[in-house]
Amino acid sequence: MALLEINNVSKHFGGLKAVDQVSMSIEKGQIYGLIGPNGAGKSTLFNCVAGTYGPTLGAIIYSGKDITGWKPWDICKLGIARTFQIVKPFQTKTVLYNTMVGAFIRTSNRSEAEDRSMEVLKSFKLADKAHTLAKNLTIADRKRLEVARAMATEPEMLLLDECMAGLRPNEVDQTLDEIRLIRDRGITIFMIEHIMRAIMSVSDRITVIQFGRKIMDGTPQEVAKDERVIKAYLGESYAAA
Amino acid sequence: MNTGIQKRKTIDTTLKVLLVLFVFTVPLWVTSPTTLQILIFLFLYAYLTTTWNLVGGFAGVLPLGHSAYVGIGAYTSTVLFISYGVSPWIGMWAGGLIAAIVGIIIGIPTLKLRGAYFALSTMAFGEGVRVLVENTMQLGPFNINGPRGICVPLIPGNNIAAFQFLSKVPYYYIILVMLCVVLFITWYISRIRPGYYLAAGGEEPEAAQSLGVNVAKYKVWAMGLSCFLTALGGTFLAQLALYFYPKQILGLDFSFELAFIALIGGRGTIAGPVVGALILRPVSELTRIYLSAVLPGLHLVIFGLVLILVMLYQPKGLVGPLEKLYNWFLNKVSGTEKEVRT
Numbered sequence: 001m002a003l004l005e006i007n008n009v010s011k012h013f014g015g016l017k018a019v020d021q022v023s024m025s026i027e028k029g030q031i032y033g034l035i036g037p038n039g040a041g042k043s044t045l046f047n048c049v050a051g052t053y054g055p056t057l058g059a060i061i062y063s064g065k066d067i068t069g070w071k072p073w074d075i076c077k078l079g080i081a082r083t084f085q086i087v088k089p090f091q092t093k094t095v096l097y098n099t100m101v102g103a104f105i106r107t108s109n110r111s112e113a114e115d116r117s118m119e120v121l122k123s124f125k126l127a128d129k130a131h132t133l134a135k136n137l138t139i140a141d142r143k144r145l146e147v148a149r150a151m152a153t154e155p156e157m158l159l160l161d162e163c164m165a166g167l168r169p170n171e172v173d174q175t176l177d178e179i180r181l182i183r184d185r186g187i188t189i190f191m192i193e194h195i196m197r198a199i200m201s202v203s204d205r206i207t208v209i210q211f212g213r214k215i216m217d218g219t220p221q222e223v224a225k226d227e228r229v230i231k232a233y234l235g236e237s238y239a240a241a
Numbered sequence: 242m243n244t245g246i247q248k249r250k251t252i253d254t255t256l257k258v259l260l261v262l263f264v265f266t267v268p269l270w271v272t273s274p275t276t277l278q279i280l281i282f283l284f285l286y287a288y289l290t291t292t293w294n295l296v297g298g299f300a301g302v303l304p305l306g307h308s309a310y311v312g313i314g315a316y317t318s319t320v321l322f323i324s325y326g327v328s329p330w331i332g333m334w335a336g337g338l339i340a341a342i343v344g345i346i347i348g349i350p351t352l353k354l355r356g357a358y359f360a361l362s363t364m365a366f367g368e369g370v371r372v373l374v375e376n377t378m379q380l381g382p383f384n385i386n387g388p389r390g391i392c393v394p395l396i397p398g399n400n401i402a403a404f405q406f407l408s409k410v411p412y413y414y415i416i417l418v419m420l421c422v423v424l425f426i427t428w429y430i431s432r433i434r435p436g437y438y439l440a441a442g443g444e445e446p447e448a449a450q451s452l453g454v455n456v457a458k459y460k461v462w463a464m465g466l467s468c469f470l471t472a473l474g475g476t477f478l479a480q481l482a483l484y485f486y487p488k489q490i491l492g493l494d495f496s497f498e499l500a501f502i503a504l505i506g507g508r509g510t511i512a513g514p515v516v517g518a519l520i521l522r523p524v525s526e527l528t529r530i531y532l533s534a535v536l537p538g539l540h541l542v543i544f545g546l547v548l549i550l551v552m553l554y555q556p557k558g559l560v561g562p563l564e565k566l567y568n569w570f571l572n573k574v575s576g577t578e579k580e581v582r583t
Contacts, residue, residue: 050451076453088448090441092557101441104434105453113434153453 001064003028003157003188004049004080009058010212011044018044020212021058026157026205031179031189033203033220035196037232041212042192043085046161049190050082051075062157077105081155083146085162085192089134095121095145096130102152117152124148124178140171144178151182158182160191164198176202200224208232249575264417268410277409281481283522284416285474290502290514291423292470297500298509299436300460301443302352303360306367308495310340310468312374314475315485319393320383322403329393329404333476337469344468345461352460364493371491390486393479404480412481419477420515423470428511439463440509494541498525501544505551507558516560521547 002025011019019041026032034042048055054069061067067075076082081102090098099117100110107113121127124144129137134145143163150158160179164172172195179202183189193199199206200220207217210232216223223229271277293307317339318332327335351362375388385391396403399411406412430436441449442456449456479485489495498521506517521544528540536542555562571577 052447052451071455072450073453073455076451082451084448084451088445090444090448092444093440097437097440101437101449101454102452104437108434110432110434149448149452 002026002061003063004190005059005061006045006049007059007061009045009048009055009060011041011048011053012056017212019048019055019209022207022209022212022214023058024207024214024217026188026190028188029183029186030204031183031191031202033199033206034190034192034209035194035199035206035223036209036215040209042209043161044212045209046082046159046190046192049075050080050159076153076155079154079156080159081150081153081157082159083143083150083161083163085165087139087142087146089137089142089145089149091135092133094131094133095126095137098134098145099149099152102149105153116154120148120152123181124151140167143167143175147178155187157188157190160189160193162192162194164193164195172198245575245577249571249577252575253571265414268413274409277413279522279526281409281412281416282526283518284413284420285478285481286498286502286522287515287518288416288420288423288477289471289474290499290506290518291420291427292467292474293499294503294508294514295427295430295463295467295470296460297503298513299431299439299443300352300463301440301509302460303356303500304363304464304467305360305493305496305500306363306365306370307467307471307499308491308493309367309370310344310471311475311478311495312370312487312491313340313343313468314472315479315490316374316385316391316475317472318476319391319479319485320380320385323391323394324383328402329476329480330402333473336472336476340472340475341465341469345465348461348464349457352457352464364496367491367496368493371487371493374487374491388487390484390489393483395483404476405483412477416477419473424511424515426470431511435459435462443509494538497541498544501548503558505548505558507560510558510560512564513558513560516563517558520559 004026006022006024008021008023009019010017010021022045034045036042044053047053049060051070051072051074059066059068062078062080065078067078090101096114096117099120100113103113103116103120107116118127118130121130124147126141126144126148129141134142137145147160147163164175167175176198179189191199203220205217206220206223208215208223208229215228215232216226218226267280268277289307289311293304296302296304314333314336317336318329321327321332321335322329347363347366351359354362374385377385378387379385396405399406438449438454438459441452442454442459446456475490478490502517502521503514505520506515507513524543524547525540528543532539551559
């Protein structure tokens with residue numbers, strides 16, 4: 001059985017169908033990519049899964065439970081954590097404080113939350129910056145903090161919304177390694193990414209959407225060869241080449 | 242280096258103990274009732290701002306109608322005392338409870354609003370309560386006397402049960418203890434999960450929600466607690482002055498003053514309200530004494546000026562630079578030149 005099933009999910013904003021009858025199913029332990037041109041509805045679909053919006057139509061099933069329309073905090077408690085495309089650290093707080101907010105979901109004990117957070121920070125090479133204020137971090141560290149904070153909630157599934165955008169190539173490689181490490185710990189990853197090199201190398205399976213509709217899904221090799229995908233990204237005239 | 246840190250710690254603790262001793266022994270050598278009254282008001286404002294800070298600081302919104310809850314506290318305990326002879330010590334809890342319930346009812350819809358909208362809605366509520374009270378002579382069985390306000394019936398002599406004392410000294414100690422308690426509550430909350438959740442929800446609600454925080458729920462609870470404690474301060478104010486009227490105790494400038502004190506001292510910090518009160522209360526008292534004949538309300542204008550200056554040069558309030566100065570002094574005295582994390 002799939003860990004996460006998205007069944008015919010639509011999200012309408014007034015007359016705009018931001019997401020239009022998209023279905024996909026993600027197996028446990030996979031790294032699942034979601035790609036598509038700007039404005040295709042990727043983040044909206046993410047927000048539906050994470051509970052930011054309830055979908056207009058359709059259902060979201062997580063390990064057999066219908067979580068359609070659940071609130072974000074309940075979804076997080078259930079085991080789905082997310083990051084934001086535009087990072088949202090608690091600026092005036094330290095890196096450790098940021099991470100502890102996440103860790104508090106599994107314990108109400110302060111020192112326990114602190115210990116768990118330090119462990120997470122160590123695995124993300126942020127331990128030496130634990131007492132730095134989040135606003136003083138570099139963009140790469142902020143993005144890493146975003147993931148670390150989500151990991152502190154001890155999720156079974158992690159939604160990563162463009163966690164590599166704006167990073168330098170070597171930082172992208174480092175993030176890819178970290179993502180693989182997270183997967184190796186048994187956590188399923190569902191990610192949006194624009195950097196093709198990154199998403200193609202790391203994903204087990206990819207879904208492509210455009211104008212809110214699903215074009216196709218398949219392995220990275222299948223996706224790269226598919227004519228509809230090339231058209232969506234490069235336009236009609238490149239499709240023949 | 243190690244001995245330096247040891248020395249620094251000793252000096253730090255000694256200074257803090259001395260400060261507490263100093264504050265608690267003030268009435269032994271200050272005999273002027275005027276000075277004591279000024280100090281009592283200073284502590285009362287620090288107290289009320291600390292309770293305001295639970296919502297206005299930690300939950301990251303700007304309530305501008307907290308005078309309503311001060312009023313609820315004052316009116317409830319006084320009306321119960323007049324009508325049924327209930328001791329204000331008991332009436333104060335009733336006032337707190339009513340204020341908490343009202344705060345929660347008001348908070349549930351308004352705390353969903355962001356920024357200025359929340360501030361405006363609380364302001365409208367505060368003003369609404371004032372106008373309502375000013376136009377109500379009789380509230381059910383209770384005579385609240387409209388715009389003329391209420392006198393707390395005088396009981397001759399010192400009467401602990403009636404919360405009335407001839408000297409200022411008992412009031413001084415009562416408000417000092419209340420302030421200490423509420424500072425401890427704030428400190429404690431800031432160290433446990435609800436405190437982390439409140440601060441997170443105040444700063445980035447969406448991120449907090451995605452990390453498992455039901456932001457609205459925590460804000461509403463903070464509002465309830467804040468209103469409860471604010472109302473206790475209201476009863477104290479009523480017993481101290483023994484007379485109050487809507488324009489004074491429910492007025493907008495009262496609410497504003499609490500927000501000003503917090504902003505100048507440092508919103509969302511534990512010591513901020515105390516620092517703010519230490520700075521603004523003397524300004525307020527002095528301008529009231531020397532300038533009120535020139536222009537009534539001038540103290541608010543001066544508040545505004547101080548606020549603008551602080552916001553321009555120390556937008557997080559004066560607690561930060563003061564803390565830095567104190568740490569610098571400690572390092573200087575104990576010879577630990579390097580920054581030591583406390």
